Every structure is written in C-alpha cells, then in structure tokens.
Amino acid sequence: MRNLRPVLTVLGVIFVLWYAAAVWLNAPWVRDQAGRAGQAVSLAEIVPATMAQERPVLPAPHQVAAEMWKGFTGQPVTSKRSLVYHGWVTLSATLLGFGIGAGMGILLAIGIVHNRAMDLSVMPWAIASQTIPILAIAPMIIVVLNSLGVTGLLPKAIISAYLSFFPVVVGMVKGLRSPDAMQLDLLRTYGAGPGQTLWKLRLPASVPYLFASLKVAVAASLVGAIVGELPTGAVAGLGARLLSGSYYGQTVQIWAALFTAALLAAALVGLIGGAERLTLRRMGLWR
Amino acid sequence: MIWVLGSMLFWAAAWALNIRLAASRLMRHRAARLAVPAIFGVTILVLWEGLVRGLGVPPVILPPPTAIAAALAGNASLLWADFVQTFVRGALAGYAIGCSAAFATAVLIDRSPFLQRGLLPIGGFMAALPIVGIAPILVMWFGFDWPSKAAVVVVMVFFPVLVNTVAGLAAADPMQRDLMATWSAGYWQALWHLRLPAAMPFVFNGLKIASTLALIGAIVAEFFGSPTVGMGFRISTEVGRLALDMVWAEIAVAAVAGSAFYGLIALIERRVTFWHPSQQGRYGAGRRSPQQGG
Numbered sequence: 001m002r003n004l005r006p007v008l009t010v011l012g013v014i015f016v017l018w019y020a021a022a023v024w025l026n027a028p029w030v031r032d033q034a035g036r037a038g039q040a041v042s043l044a045e046i047v048p049a050t051m052a053q054e055r056p057v058l059p060a061p062h063q064v065a066a067e068m069w070k071g072f073t074g075q076p077v078t079s080k081r082s083l084v085y086h087g088w089v090t091l092s093a094t095l096l097g098f099g100i101g102a103g104m105g106i107l108l109a110i111g112i113v114h115n116r117a118m119d120l121s122v123m124p125w126a127i128a129s130q131t132i133p134i135l136a137i138a139p140m141i142i143v144v145l146n147s148l149g150v151t152g153l154l155p156k157a158i159i160s161a162y163l164s165f166f167p168v169v170v171g172m173v174k175g176l177r178s179p180d181a182m183q184l185d186l187l188r189t190y191g192a193g194p195g196q197t198l199w200k201l202r203l204p205a206s207v208p209y210l211f212a213s214l215k216v217a218v219a220a221s222l223v224g225a226i227v228g229e230l231p232t233g234a235v236a237g238l239g240a241r242l243l244s245g246s247y248y249g250q251t252v253q254i255w256a257a258l259f260t261a262a263l264l265a266a267a268l269v270g271l272i273g274g275a276e277r278l279t280l281r282r283m284g285l286w287r
Numbered sequence: 288m289i290w291v292l293g294s295m296l297f298w299a300a301a302w303a304l305n306i307r308l309a310a311s312r313l314m315r316h317r318a319a320r321l322a323v324p325a326i327f328g329v330t331i332l333v334l335w336e337g338l339v340r341g342l343g344v345p346p347v348i349l350p351p352p353t354a355i356a357a358a359l360a361g362n363a364s365l366l367w368a369d370f371v372q373t374f375v376r377g378a379l380a381g382y383a384i385g386c387s388a389a390f391a392t393a394v395l396i397d398r399s400p401f402l403q404r405g406l407l408p409i410g411g412f413m414a415a416l417p418i419v420g421i422a423p424i425l426v427m428w429f430g431f432d433w434p435s436k437a438a439v440v441v442v443m444v445f446f447p448v449l450v451n452t453v454a455g456l457a458a459a460d461p462m463q464r465d466l467m468a469t470w471s472a473g474y475w476q477a478l479w480h481l482r483l484p485a486a487m488p489f490v491f492n493g494l495k496i497a498s499t500l501a502l503i504g505a506i507v508a509e510f511f512g513s514p515t516v517g518m519g520f521r522i523s524t525e526v527g528r529l530a531l532d533m534v535w536a537e538i539a540v541a542a543v544a545g546s547a548f549y550g551l552i553a554l555i556e557r558r559v560t561f562w563h564p565s566q567q568g569r570y571g572a573g574r575r576s577p578q579q580g581g
Binding site for chain 2: 003006007008009011024052057072083116117121122123124125128130131132133134135136137139140143144147148199216217219223226227229230238239242243246251254255257260261265266269274
C-alpha cells in the first residue's frame with residue numbers, strides 16, 4: 001500500500017498527458033473541418049470538439065471507456081459486437097493453448113531432468129528457440145491447419161501452446177534441478193527411487209519456478225492467440241477486432257479491444273499470482 | 288517407404304550415438320558438448336526430409352528441408368531486401384531508440400524514489416501486456432513504411448529495459464556505496480564508477496529480452512500494413528499463395544537473425560560484465576578469477 005500514492009500520481013500524469021496529446025493530435029482535423037466550412041474556431045471550441053470525434057487520431061480516455069462499456073453491456077454477450085464475446089473467443093484459445101503448452105512443457109522438463117542424452121540434445125535448442133521470433137510462423141500454422149480442415153479454436157491454441165511451451169520447459173528444468181546434493185543424498189539414503197525423488201522432492205522444490213514461468217507463459221499465450229486471429233480474416237476475437245478496426249479506421253474500436261486485451265492479461269497474470277501466493281503459503285515457502 | 292524407414296533408422300542410430308556420447312568421458316571436451324545438440328538438430332532435419340518425402344506430404348502443407356534450402360538460395364536478393372527492411376530499418380532502429388530512451392528514463396528517475404515507486408509497478412504491468420496490439424494504431428500514425436515498425440519496437444522494448452535498469456541501479460550494495468561516500472564521491476561520480484557498472488548485468492538481461500521482442504514487433508507490425516517488402520509482408524503474402532517453401536526460408540532468416548542478434552548482445556555482455564559470478568567459469572577452469580589473482 002506504500003506504493004499506492006506514487007502509482008496513482010503517475011497514472012494521473014499519464015491521463016493528463018493523454019488528454020493533452022488527444023487535443024494536440026486531433027486539433028488539425030477540427031481546424032481543417034472549420035476551415036472548409038469557412039468558420040473560425042477558438043481554442044475553447046476546439047478542445048471539446050477533439051474529444052467527440054467519430055474517428056479521432058487518438059481517442060480521449062473517456063471515449064475508450066465509453067466504447068468498452070458499450071462493448072461489455074450494450075448488447076447480449078453472444079452478439080458479434082460484444083467485447084465479452086470477442087474476449088471469450090480469445091480467452092478460450094489462450095487457455096486451451098496455455099494448458100497444452102504448460103502440460104507438455106512440464107512433461108518435457110521431467111524427461112530432460114531424468115535423461116542425460118535428452119538434456120544434452122534438447123536443452124540447447126529449447127534455450128536457442130527463445131531467441132527466435134516464433135510468432136512469425138503464426139499465419140502459416142493457421143493457413144496450413146485450415147487447408148487440413150482444422151479450423152476454429154485449435155489452430156490458435158497451437159500457436160499459444162507453442163509460445164507458452166518454452167518458458168515452462170526452461171523454468172521447470174531449473175526448478176526440478178534446484179534441490180541440492182545434500183537433499184538428493186538424503187533421499188538416496190532413504191532408498192527412494194527416481195519416481196519417489198521426483199514426487200517428494202523435485203516437484204515440490206520446483207513449484208516457485210513453475211509459477212514464475214507460468215506467469216510469463218500465460219502472457220505469451222495471450223499474445224499468441226491475438227496474433228493467431230490476424231490471418232483468419234478478422235472473424236472473431238480481440239485480434240480480429242484490432243484488424244477490422246485498422247481496416248476501417250475505427251480507432252476507438254482498436255483502443256477498446258487493446259484495453260480489453262490488457263485487462264485480460266492482467267486478470268490472467270493476477271490469477272496465477274494469486275494461486276502462487278496461496279500454494280506457496282500452504283507450502284510454507286511464501287516470504 | 289524407403290525414405291521413411293531410412294530416416295527412422297538414421298534417427299535410431301543418431302539417438303543411440305547421443306546416448307553413448309552423453310554417458311562417455313568425452314563429455315569433458317567442449318567439442319563433444321557441442322556435437323550432441325548438433326547431431327540432434329541434424330536428426331530432426333533428416334527425419335523431416337524422410338517423412339515428408341516418404342509419406343508424400345504435399346508441399347503446401349510441409350515442404351522438405353531441401354526445398355526450403357533451394358528457396359533460400361534461389362531468392363537470396365529478395366530475402367536480403369526483406370531482411371534490410373524489417374531487421375535493419377525496423378527492428379534495429381526501434382531497438383536503439385527504445386533501449387536508450389528506457390535507459391535514460393531509468394537514470395533520470397533514479398534520483399526520485401517517489402517516481403520509482405510509481406513507475407516500477409506500472410512498468411512491470413506494461414511488460415506483461417500484449418503490446419503488439421498497438422501495432423495497428425502506430426501503423427495508422429506513422430504510415431506503412433519502416434518508421435511505424437520502429438515505433439512498435441520502441442514501445443515493446445521500453446518497459447523490460449526500464450524495469451531491469453531501475454532494478455540494476457539498486458544493485459550496488461550499501462557497503463560499496465558507503466565506500467564511495469567516504470571518498471566523498473558526488474552523485475554522478477558514484478553513478479559512473481559504481482552504480483552503472485553494478486547495474487550492467489541487469490541492463491543486459493533487459494537488453495537480451497528486448498532483442499527477441501524487437502524482431503517479433505517488427506514482423507507482427509507488418510501484418511497490419513507494409514510496403515511490398517519486409518519479412519512480415521513476405522510471410523503473409525507467400526502464405527496466401529501457399530508458397531510455403533518461401534515462408535520457411537523467411538522463417539529461417541528470422542531465426543538466424545534473431546539468434547545472431549541475441550548472441551551479439553550476449554557477447555558484449557560477457558566483455559562488459561566479466562566480473563559477474565554468472566560470467567565466471569566460462570573462461571576455463573585453468574585461469575584464476577580476478578579476485579583471487581593479485
């Protein structure tokens with residue numbers, strides 16, 4: 001709570017700057033319109049006019065908020081204009097992909113920790129793959145799977161899974177290796193097999209690492225789902241809202257979709273952060 | 288069938304070789320540690336080639352690696368033009384501007400704990416957001432050519448570098464700061480001689496994260512509109528024409544460019560932060576670390 005006042009101050013400054021930028025960027029259009037109509041406009045007339053344009057260069061915050069409110073509550077949630085509908089489309093692909101990616105990542109990490117040949121062969125590639133712009137293959141995956149007859153949720157989820165896979169692998173390998181030699185020796189003196197060592201020592205020790213990488217993975221997974229919606233020709237989802245907004249110059253719609261995506265990301269990361277706190281507290285690891 | 292069987296056999300043989308290598312005493316040598324992942328990579332390529340040819344997978348679904356190599360060789364000038372447009376103009380320009388702006392901001396807010404406490408949570412929050420989403424807005428503002436791509440990259444790399452630099456500037460320990468104070472070093476002297484060097488491992492961590500984000504930002508921004516050149520443009524149009532060998536060639540270029548960029552930053556990091564524990568040990572066991580020498 002110590003940080004509340006500074007954060008609110010900075011947010012306030014951002015809002016003021018945003019309004020100033022909106023006036024500054026949207027004013028030329030107002031002047032242009034007035035010039036064509038042959039009227040002279042004073043500053044007091046320009047300022048409100050910049051806040052109420054149909055397609056402003058930069059919409060004012062309250063316009064975005066109004067558009068989001070309209071998107072959330074203006075129509076039934078099943079409507080094509082509802083942000084809840086589009087958000088749900090993106091969220092379901094994100095969650096499916098995140099589940100697949102995180103699950104596969106944990107399994108591969110367990111394999112890597114138990115098999116030295118696998119560790120030496122796969123791990124350098126898993127680390128190197130983090131430096132590759134994987135998102136570039138998104139359009140290809142969508143189109144190829146489309147031509148195979150796989151449409152809808154799954155292609156987007158595959159991109160999400162791919163993006164969330166590697167952070168989980170790298171984090172989990174680190175976590176499963178985190179018990180020190182003393183603890184491993186202790187389990188050996190108890191006569192524990194590899195399975196018991198995994199279940200009773202390695203997995204519990206890896207939980208903090210798991211949550212840290214899950215937070216990165218879920219954010220990446222959402223980006224994957226949004227980008228995955230771009231090449232499908234703007235059918236549904238927040239990415240489709242962004243694309244159709246950019247086609248038709250609907251800036252307010254773009255900003256509303258952007259903020260909905262931001263809310264979604266914040267909610268997902270916050271949810272995992274909450275689960276992390278609960279789990280680690282019950283395990284006695286939370287400081 | 289011979290392709291499938293052959294590639295399977297190759298895979299089994301290579302895997303057996305890797306298991307032998309991994310368990311053998313050769314692993315103490317650097318060459319063997321590099322050989323194992325290299326063999327694995329080659330195996331994947333051979334398996335890919337064999338399965339695609341043997342099972343008759345149509346090239347519009349998955350082209351074999353040899354076709355991709357042919358596309359790479361046959362369109363070298365086109366790929367080079369795309370690379371210059373997207374990587375050199377879009378990603379590198381945006382990376383340089385974004386990283387220096389973030390670094391300057393971090394140094395500027397360093398003197399104000401109030402601003403730090405306000406900006407850090409927001410910066411951390413922004414770093415987790417799907418910032419690529421601002422690409423359509425920036426394409427509208429800055430036009431289709433590379434400035435809009437550079438702008439997307441600037442926004443994407445800003446927050447990771449900012450958060451890491453601010454954390455780094457807090458990394459010098461109190462004992463060292465006290466030493467600076469006893470030498471009556473001023474704020475700027477302490478910053479230059481102690482706190483900036485101490486921040487470098489953190490700064491480079493941010494720079495490495497940003498290096499991968501830069502290329503992603505530049506490519507994805509081109510999906511929202513671009514001139515008729517650029518890696519993102521080429522990928523989306525060639526996908527539309529189902530010329531997947533060209534798409535894979537472009538992805539190969541992106542992968543090489545991305546890893547080379549990352550590797551370059553890591554190399555500079557090793558030269559700058561040679562004193563940091565994470566960089567020790569890479570110099571070989573024979574050499575003593577600077578602290579022990581003397």
